[in-house]
Amino acid sequence: MFTAENSGYMNRIVGNKLKKLRQAKDMSQEEVANGLCMSQSAYARIERGESCSWASYMNRICEFFQLTPEELVKDEEEPIAKNNDLIKENKTLNALLNAYGKIIMMREGEILVLKAIIKGLKSNTQE
Template sequence: MNVIIGNKLKKLRKSKEMSQEQVADYLHLSQSAYARIERGESSSWASYANKICELFKIIPEELVTNDIRQDEETTNDLNETLIINQLSDKVVEQYEARIKELKKTIKDLKRKRKP
């Protein structure tokens, strides 16, 4: 749960273009304590839930619920990246094969040109 909240806090913070230090100052925490919350290493976020919601203008339910839509978007992004990488690999393989063919053709032409 702490990792989910931490990731959500990081996204919220970045969407507001805030630094960890700015959020930490607002919550009256050290930057390192806030960084531990974002990394999911601390559950102290619960003590600051109301102030966090106030800062990011969200309701507490939004903070603690796992957004399935975001998980689906992340999965879709990963799938698209995988497909692009696979296609790129295939294109590279095709170009390498074509280069090999052209090198052979050049070699054959050079051999035919020499008496």
């Protein structure tokens, strides 16, 4: 169901879909906008996911790009792809965390050495 709560999400899905379709046809935003009988700026807002006016133009959009309304609004990014991206990101973050942990351990070791040197220097100056 299309509600105000999910309209932003739906706007992004439709906008991304329209951009991909337009680029696949090697067309400019102005060419598509002219084909849909709308201004280029209105079409650009739809493509950026900033407007829900695509709903008013759904029939024209579907005819222009030769797709069904269901195909227009379907989120094609598979959950598996999203999950794989999250796994890669998690591995990267874990690698960074491990690297920073090693750097911290090295610095803590250096601090201990420097403290020992300072202690030795203090005891030498007191003698």
